Amino acid sequence: MCRICGSTVGEFFDFGRQPLSDTFPEPDRVDDEFFFRLAVGICESCAMVQLLxxxxxxxxxxxxxxxxxxxxxxxxxxxxxxxxxxxxxxxxxxxxxxxxxxxxxxxxxxxxxxxxxxxxxxxxxxxxxxxxxxxxxxxxxxxxxxxxxxxxxxxxxxxxxxxxxxxxxxxxxxxxxxxxxxxxxxxxxxxxxxxxxxxxxxxxxxxxxxxxxxxxxxxxxxxxxxxxxxxxxxxxxxxxxxxxxxxxxxxxxxxxxxVTAAVEAMIAEERERGMLDHTTFEQFGANVKRICGDLVELLRRLRAEGKRVVGYGATAKSATVTNYCGIGPDLVEVVYDTTPAKHGRVMPGSHIPVRPASGLTETRPDYAILFAWNHEEEIKQKEKAFHDAGGRWITYVPDVRIS
Incomplete structure:
Protein backbone atom coordinates (compact mmCIF):
# COMPACT_ATOMS: atom_id res chain seq x y z
CA MET A 1 0.00 0.00 0.00
CA CYS A 2 1.30 3.45 -0.95
CA ARG A 3 2.65 5.43 2.01
CA ILE A 4 1.35 8.63 0.44
CA CYS A 5 -2.13 7.95 -0.90
CA GLY A 6 -2.97 4.40 0.21
CA SER A 7 -3.31 2.99 -3.31
CA THR A 8 -1.73 -0.17 -4.68
CA VAL A 9 2.03 -0.22 -5.24
CA GLY A 10 3.24 -2.37 -8.12
CA GLU A 11 6.63 -3.96 -7.42
CA PHE A 12 9.09 -3.69 -10.31
CA PHE A 13 12.39 -4.92 -8.84
CA ASP A 14 13.64 -6.98 -5.93
CA PHE A 15 17.29 -6.60 -4.87
CA GLY A 16 16.87 -9.40 -2.36
CA ARG A 17 18.40 -9.56 1.09
CA GLN A 18 20.37 -6.39 1.84
CA PRO A 19 22.22 -5.02 4.88
CA LEU A 20 22.08 -1.53 6.35
CA SER A 21 24.00 0.47 3.79
CA ASP A 22 25.79 2.90 6.10
CA THR A 23 26.66 0.55 8.94
CA PHE A 24 30.20 -0.75 8.60
CA PRO A 25 30.73 -3.59 11.09
CA GLU A 26 33.96 -4.50 12.78
CA PRO A 27 35.40 -7.71 11.29
CA ASP A 28 34.53 -9.75 14.39
CA ARG A 29 30.96 -8.41 14.61
CA VAL A 30 29.57 -9.42 11.22
CA ASP A 31 27.20 -11.96 12.77
CA ASP A 32 25.19 -9.10 14.27
CA GLU A 33 24.25 -7.47 10.95
CA PHE A 34 20.65 -6.48 10.26
CA PHE A 35 19.21 -7.50 6.88
CA PHE A 36 15.97 -6.63 5.11
CA ARG A 37 14.28 -7.18 1.74
CA LEU A 38 15.11 -4.35 -0.67
CA ALA A 39 12.24 -4.28 -3.13
CA VAL A 40 10.92 -1.21 -4.94
CA GLY A 41 7.63 -0.37 -6.61
CA ILE A 42 5.55 2.46 -8.07
CA CYS A 43 2.13 3.60 -6.86
CA GLU A 44 -0.55 3.03 -9.45
CA SER A 45 -2.33 6.23 -8.42
CA CYS A 46 0.13 8.97 -7.39
CA ALA A 47 3.23 7.53 -9.16
CA MET A 48 5.37 7.69 -6.03
CA VAL A 49 8.26 5.21 -6.31
CA GLN A 50 8.98 3.71 -2.91
CA LEU A 51 10.52 0.80 -1.05
CA LEU A 52 8.18 -1.98 -0.01
CA VAL A 259 4.02 28.32 -10.15
CA THR A 260 6.97 28.57 -12.53
CA ALA A 261 6.92 27.25 -16.07
CA ALA A 262 9.63 24.77 -15.10
CA VAL A 263 7.12 22.70 -13.11
CA GLU A 264 4.74 22.08 -16.01
CA ALA A 265 7.64 21.56 -18.39
CA MET A 266 9.10 18.76 -16.27
CA ILE A 267 5.65 17.24 -15.68
CA ALA A 268 5.17 17.01 -19.46
CA GLU A 269 8.70 15.71 -20.00
CA GLU A 270 8.18 12.90 -17.49
CA ARG A 271 5.02 11.78 -19.25
CA GLU A 272 6.78 11.81 -22.62
CA ARG A 273 9.64 9.72 -21.18
CA GLY A 274 7.21 7.09 -19.91
CA MET A 275 7.95 7.73 -16.26
CA LEU A 276 4.36 6.83 -15.37
CA ASP A 277 4.43 3.55 -17.35
CA HIS A 278 5.20 0.25 -15.68
CA THR A 279 7.02 -0.99 -18.79
CA THR A 280 9.67 1.71 -18.27
CA PHE A 281 10.44 0.27 -14.85
CA GLU A 282 10.47 -3.29 -16.16
CA GLN A 283 13.14 -2.21 -18.68
CA PHE A 284 15.08 -0.58 -15.87
CA GLY A 285 15.06 -3.92 -14.03
CA ALA A 286 16.37 -5.68 -17.12
CA ASN A 287 19.18 -3.12 -17.32
CA VAL A 288 20.13 -3.76 -13.70
CA LYS A 289 20.48 -7.48 -14.32
CA ARG A 290 22.55 -6.89 -17.44
CA ILE A 291 24.92 -4.45 -15.74
CA CYS A 292 25.47 -6.72 -12.75
CA GLY A 293 26.14 -9.66 -15.03
CA ASP A 294 28.65 -7.65 -17.07
CA LEU A 295 30.40 -6.36 -13.94
CA VAL A 296 30.80 -9.77 -12.32
CA GLU A 297 31.99 -11.29 -15.59
CA LEU A 298 34.66 -8.56 -15.90
CA LEU A 299 35.83 -8.98 -12.31
CA ARG A 300 36.12 -12.75 -12.65
CA ARG A 301 38.11 -12.40 -15.86
CA LEU A 302 40.50 -9.88 -14.33
CA ARG A 303 41.10 -11.99 -11.26
CA ALA A 304 41.64 -15.06 -13.45
CA GLU A 305 44.31 -13.07 -15.28
CA GLY A 306 46.01 -12.38 -11.95
CA LYS A 307 45.03 -8.71 -11.82
CA ARG A 308 44.52 -6.94 -8.52
CA VAL A 309 41.13 -5.25 -8.23
CA VAL A 310 40.09 -2.88 -5.43
CA GLY A 311 37.19 -0.56 -4.81
CA TYR A 312 37.21 3.19 -4.18
CA GLY A 313 34.56 4.82 -2.00
CA ALA A 314 32.86 2.86 0.79
CA THR A 315 29.56 4.48 -0.10
CA ALA A 316 26.06 3.59 1.00
CA LYS A 317 25.27 3.00 -2.69
CA SER A 318 27.94 0.34 -2.99
CA ALA A 319 26.08 -1.93 -0.56
CA THR A 320 23.39 -2.46 -3.19
CA VAL A 321 25.97 -3.25 -5.88
CA THR A 322 28.14 -5.63 -3.89
CA ASN A 323 25.30 -7.53 -2.25
CA TYR A 324 22.97 -7.83 -5.23
CA CYS A 325 25.80 -8.74 -7.62
CA GLY A 326 27.46 -11.08 -5.11
CA ILE A 327 30.78 -9.21 -5.05
CA GLY A 328 32.99 -10.10 -2.10
CA PRO A 329 36.69 -10.16 -1.15
CA ASP A 330 37.26 -12.92 -3.70
CA LEU A 331 36.65 -10.39 -6.50
CA VAL A 332 37.48 -7.05 -4.83
CA GLU A 333 40.22 -7.38 -2.23
CA VAL A 334 39.73 -4.06 -0.42
CA VAL A 335 37.78 -0.78 -0.64
CA TYR A 336 39.71 2.45 -0.11
CA ASP A 337 37.89 5.37 1.50
CA THR A 338 38.68 8.80 2.95
CA THR A 339 36.43 8.48 6.04
CA PRO A 340 38.49 7.54 9.14
CA ALA A 341 35.46 6.09 10.95
CA LYS A 342 35.19 3.36 8.29
CA HIS A 343 38.86 2.32 8.34
CA GLY A 344 39.55 -1.12 9.81
CA ARG A 345 35.93 -2.13 9.33
CA VAL A 346 34.27 -4.10 6.54
CA MET A 347 31.70 -3.32 3.90
CA PRO A 348 28.13 -4.15 4.93
CA GLY A 349 27.04 -7.61 3.87
CA SER A 350 29.93 -8.29 1.52
CA HIS A 351 32.57 -7.90 4.27
CA ILE A 352 35.23 -6.45 1.96
CA PRO A 353 37.84 -4.71 4.17
CA VAL A 354 37.84 -0.90 4.21
CA ARG A 355 41.21 0.86 4.31
CA PRO A 356 42.47 4.49 4.09
CA ALA A 357 42.44 6.02 0.61
CA SER A 358 46.21 6.44 0.69
CA GLY A 359 46.47 2.72 -0.01
CA LEU A 360 45.42 3.25 -3.61
CA THR A 361 48.78 4.77 -4.54
CA GLU A 362 50.81 2.91 -1.93
CA THR A 363 49.79 -0.61 -3.06
CA ARG A 364 49.33 0.15 -6.78
CA PRO A 365 46.49 -2.21 -7.75
CA ASP A 366 45.72 -2.80 -11.41
CA TYR A 367 42.07 -1.76 -11.34
CA ALA A 368 39.76 0.18 -9.01
CA ILE A 369 35.95 0.08 -9.11
CA LEU A 370 34.72 3.63 -8.58
CA PHE A 371 31.83 3.08 -6.18
CA ALA A 372 31.74 6.83 -5.46
CA TRP A 373 30.99 7.56 -9.13
CA ASN A 374 28.97 10.67 -8.20
CA HIS A 375 32.32 12.32 -7.32
CA GLU A 376 34.14 10.90 -10.34
CA GLU A 377 35.79 14.09 -11.59
CA GLU A 378 36.97 15.15 -8.14
CA ILE A 379 38.29 11.69 -7.26
CA LYS A 380 40.12 11.14 -10.54
CA GLN A 381 41.86 14.46 -10.15
CA LYS A 382 42.80 13.70 -6.55
CA GLU A 383 44.02 10.18 -7.39
CA LYS A 384 45.75 11.12 -10.64
CA ALA A 385 48.91 9.27 -9.51
CA PHE A 386 46.98 5.99 -9.62
CA HIS A 387 46.12 6.42 -13.30
CA ASP A 388 49.54 7.83 -14.17
CA ALA A 389 51.11 4.67 -12.72
CA GLY A 390 49.02 2.49 -15.04
CA GLY A 391 45.95 1.95 -12.87
CA ARG A 392 42.57 1.75 -14.57
CA TRP A 393 39.16 2.79 -13.30
CA ILE A 394 36.08 0.57 -13.59
CA THR A 395 32.66 2.21 -13.60
CA TYR A 396 29.26 0.52 -13.97
CA VAL A 397 26.83 3.37 -14.66
CA PRO A 398 25.27 3.76 -17.13
CA ASP A 399 27.17 0.66 -18.33
CA VAL A 400 30.28 -1.26 -17.35
CA ARG A 401 33.41 0.33 -18.78
CA ILE A 402 37.12 0.74 -18.11
CA SER A 403 38.91 4.10 -18.32
Missing part, protein backbone atom coordinates in the same frame (compact mmCIF):
# COMPACT_ATOMS: atom_id res chain seq x y z
CA UNK A 53 9.84 -2.62 3.34
CA UNK A 54 10.74 0.08 5.86
CA UNK A 55 13.88 -0.12 7.96
CA UNK A 56 13.46 1.35 11.48
CA UNK A 57 14.93 4.85 11.44
CA UNK A 58 16.93 4.37 14.64
CA UNK A 59 18.90 1.61 12.95
CA UNK A 60 20.00 3.92 10.14
CA UNK A 61 20.46 7.31 11.82
CA UNK A 62 22.31 7.16 15.12
CA UNK A 63 25.33 8.52 16.97
CA UNK A 64 27.74 6.51 14.84
CA UNK A 65 26.28 7.54 11.47
CA UNK A 66 29.41 7.81 9.29
CA UNK A 67 28.44 10.06 6.38
CA UNK A 68 29.80 13.62 6.44
CA UNK A 69 28.28 16.03 3.91
CA UNK A 70 31.38 18.23 3.93
CA UNK A 71 33.68 15.40 2.81
CA UNK A 72 33.57 16.55 -0.82
CA UNK A 73 34.94 19.90 -1.99
CA UNK A 74 32.27 20.03 -4.68
CA UNK A 75 29.49 19.50 -2.14
CA UNK A 76 30.95 22.14 0.19
CA UNK A 77 30.75 24.68 -2.62
CA UNK A 78 27.28 23.47 -3.63
CA UNK A 79 25.89 24.03 -0.15
CA UNK A 80 27.68 27.35 0.29
CA UNK A 81 26.01 28.47 -2.92
CA UNK A 82 22.64 27.21 -1.69
CA UNK A 83 23.03 29.20 1.52
CA UNK A 84 24.03 32.34 -0.37
CA UNK A 85 20.93 31.98 -2.53
CA UNK A 86 18.69 31.78 0.54
CA UNK A 87 20.40 34.82 2.06
CA UNK A 88 19.90 36.75 -1.15
CA UNK A 89 16.35 35.72 -2.05
CA UNK A 90 14.50 34.46 1.03
CA UNK A 91 16.18 35.53 4.28
CA UNK A 92 15.77 39.26 3.70
CA UNK A 93 13.17 40.31 6.30
CA UNK A 94 13.95 41.54 9.80
CA UNK A 95 15.33 38.71 11.96
CA UNK A 96 14.84 35.87 9.43
CA UNK A 97 14.93 32.23 10.53
CA UNK A 98 15.94 29.09 8.61
CA UNK A 99 15.60 25.46 9.71
CA UNK A 100 17.47 22.62 8.05
CA UNK A 101 16.13 19.08 8.31
CA UNK A 102 19.01 16.60 8.40
CA UNK A 103 21.73 19.24 8.77
CA UNK A 104 24.49 16.60 9.11
CA UNK A 105 27.83 18.25 9.95
CA UNK A 106 26.50 21.75 9.26
CA UNK A 107 28.02 22.21 5.82
CA UNK A 108 25.17 24.45 4.60
CA UNK A 109 24.50 26.23 7.88
CA UNK A 110 28.11 27.44 8.20
CA UNK A 111 27.45 30.13 5.62
CA UNK A 112 24.20 31.06 7.37
CA UNK A 113 26.05 31.27 10.69
CA UNK A 114 28.73 33.48 9.18
CA UNK A 115 26.00 35.86 7.97
CA UNK A 116 24.64 36.17 11.49
CA UNK A 117 21.21 34.82 10.54
CA UNK A 118 19.11 32.84 13.02
CA UNK A 119 19.20 29.15 12.18
CA UNK A 120 18.56 25.68 13.55
CA UNK A 121 19.72 22.30 12.33
CA UNK A 122 17.53 19.30 13.11
CA UNK A 123 19.83 16.27 13.04
CA UNK A 124 19.05 12.89 14.64
CA UNK A 125 22.58 11.49 14.28
CA UNK A 126 24.41 12.67 17.37
CA UNK A 127 27.97 12.32 16.06
CA UNK A 128 27.58 14.64 13.10
CA UNK A 129 25.36 16.98 15.13
CA UNK A 130 28.22 17.38 17.60
CA UNK A 131 30.53 18.41 14.76
CA UNK A 132 28.10 21.24 13.97
CA UNK A 133 27.92 22.39 17.57
CA UNK A 134 31.70 22.47 17.78
CA UNK A 135 31.63 25.09 15.00
CA UNK A 136 29.05 27.28 16.69
CA UNK A 137 26.07 26.06 14.68
CA UNK A 138 22.81 25.74 16.58
CA UNK A 139 21.42 22.22 16.27
CA UNK A 140 18.99 19.91 18.07
CA UNK A 141 19.50 16.15 18.03
CA UNK A 142 16.09 14.81 17.14
CA UNK A 143 13.99 13.65 14.19
CA UNK A 144 11.95 16.27 12.37
CA UNK A 145 8.25 15.48 12.51
CA UNK A 146 5.06 17.23 13.55
CA UNK A 147 5.78 17.15 17.29
CA UNK A 148 9.35 18.45 17.06
CA UNK A 149 8.27 21.11 14.54
CA UNK A 150 5.67 22.43 16.96
CA UNK A 151 8.30 22.63 19.72
CA UNK A 152 10.59 24.62 17.42
CA UNK A 153 7.76 27.00 16.49
CA UNK A 154 6.94 27.58 20.17
CA UNK A 155 10.58 28.35 21.02
CA UNK A 156 11.80 30.19 17.91
CA UNK A 157 8.77 31.35 15.99
CA UNK A 158 7.98 30.62 12.34
CA UNK A 159 10.64 29.69 9.81
CA UNK A 160 11.04 31.67 6.60
CA UNK A 161 12.82 28.71 4.99
CA UNK A 162 12.76 25.01 5.79
CA UNK A 163 15.47 23.24 3.84
CA UNK A 164 16.62 19.65 3.42
CA UNK A 165 19.22 18.01 1.19
CA UNK A 166 19.32 14.27 0.59
CA UNK A 167 17.02 13.81 3.55
CA UNK A 168 13.31 13.95 2.67
CA UNK A 169 13.62 10.87 0.45
CA UNK A 170 14.85 9.03 3.58
CA UNK A 171 11.64 9.61 5.54
CA UNK A 172 8.69 7.21 5.02
CA UNK A 173 6.34 9.26 7.22
CA UNK A 174 5.93 12.19 4.82
CA UNK A 175 2.52 12.95 6.30
CA UNK A 176 4.13 13.96 9.59
CA UNK A 177 6.85 15.89 7.76
CA UNK A 178 4.30 17.99 5.91
CA UNK A 179 2.24 18.53 9.06
CA UNK A 180 5.45 19.68 10.72
CA UNK A 181 6.20 22.02 7.84
CA UNK A 182 2.65 23.38 8.10
CA UNK A 183 3.14 24.02 11.82
CA UNK A 184 6.56 25.68 11.49
CA UNK A 185 6.58 27.52 8.16
CA UNK A 186 5.80 31.23 8.05
CA UNK A 187 2.74 32.14 5.91
CA UNK A 188 4.89 33.29 2.99
CA UNK A 189 7.77 30.92 3.59
CA UNK A 190 9.13 28.08 1.46
CA UNK A 191 9.95 24.45 2.04
CA UNK A 192 12.88 23.56 -0.22
CA UNK A 193 14.41 20.12 -0.58
CA UNK A 194 16.73 18.41 -3.03
CA UNK A 195 17.00 14.67 -3.57
CA UNK A 196 18.08 12.15 -6.22
CA UNK A 197 15.87 12.42 -9.29
CA UNK A 198 14.02 9.38 -10.56
CA UNK A 199 14.42 10.52 -14.16
CA UNK A 200 18.21 10.44 -13.90
CA UNK A 201 18.16 7.09 -12.13
CA UNK A 202 16.16 5.57 -14.98
CA UNK A 203 18.17 7.24 -17.74
CA UNK A 204 21.63 6.52 -16.31
CA UNK A 205 20.82 3.11 -14.79
CA UNK A 206 22.04 4.31 -11.40
CA UNK A 207 20.37 1.43 -9.63
CA UNK A 208 22.67 1.80 -6.63
CA UNK A 209 20.70 4.90 -5.68
CA UNK A 210 18.19 2.38 -4.37
CA UNK A 211 19.11 1.37 -0.83
CA UNK A 212 17.65 1.41 2.67
CA UNK A 213 17.98 5.15 3.30
CA UNK A 214 16.36 6.12 -0.01
CA UNK A 215 12.80 5.13 0.83
CA UNK A 216 11.38 7.33 -1.95
CA UNK A 217 12.69 8.03 -5.45
CA UNK A 218 11.05 11.33 -6.32
CA UNK A 219 9.74 12.58 -9.64
CA UNK A 220 8.13 15.96 -10.24
CA UNK A 221 4.79 14.24 -10.81
CA UNK A 222 4.91 12.37 -7.50
CA UNK A 223 6.18 15.34 -5.47
CA UNK A 224 3.44 17.58 -6.84
CA UNK A 225 0.83 14.95 -5.99
CA UNK A 226 2.19 14.60 -2.45
CA UNK A 227 2.38 18.36 -1.90
CA UNK A 228 -1.23 18.81 -3.00
CA UNK A 229 -2.39 15.93 -0.83
CA UNK A 230 -0.92 17.66 2.23
CA UNK A 231 -2.24 21.13 1.39
CA UNK A 232 0.74 22.69 -0.41
CA UNK A 233 1.75 23.63 -3.94
CA UNK A 234 4.89 22.68 -5.83
CA UNK A 235 5.91 26.10 -7.17
CA UNK A 236 9.35 25.53 -8.66
CA UNK A 237 11.82 22.82 -9.68
CA UNK A 238 15.49 23.03 -10.58
CA UNK A 239 17.75 20.36 -12.03
CA UNK A 240 21.02 19.82 -10.13
CA UNK A 241 24.09 17.96 -11.31
CA UNK A 242 25.30 16.80 -7.88
CA UNK A 243 25.13 13.17 -6.74
CA UNK A 244 24.43 11.86 -10.22
CA UNK A 245 21.42 14.08 -10.83
CA UNK A 246 19.00 15.66 -8.40
CA UNK A 247 16.05 18.02 -8.43
CA UNK A 248 15.50 20.90 -6.01
CA UNK A 249 11.80 21.23 -5.18
CA UNK A 250 10.29 24.45 -3.83
CA UNK A 251 6.97 24.08 -2.02
CA UNK A 252 4.76 26.85 -0.65
CA UNK A 253 1.28 27.42 0.68
CA UNK A 254 -1.37 27.66 -2.09
CA UNK A 255 -1.65 31.11 -3.62
CA UNK A 256 1.44 32.57 -1.96
CA UNK A 257 3.85 32.01 -4.87
CA UNK A 258 3.36 31.74 -8.65
Missing amino acids: EEVPRDRMFHDGYPYHSSGSARMREHFAGTARRFLREELTADDPFIVEIGSNDGVMLRTIRDAGVRHLGVEPSGGVADLSRAEGIRVVTTFFEEESARRIRAEDGPADVIFAANTICHIPYLDSIFRGVDALLAPGGVFVFEDPYLGDILELNTFDQIYDEHFYLFSVNSVRAAARRFGFDLVDVQRLSVHGGEVRYTIARPGTRP
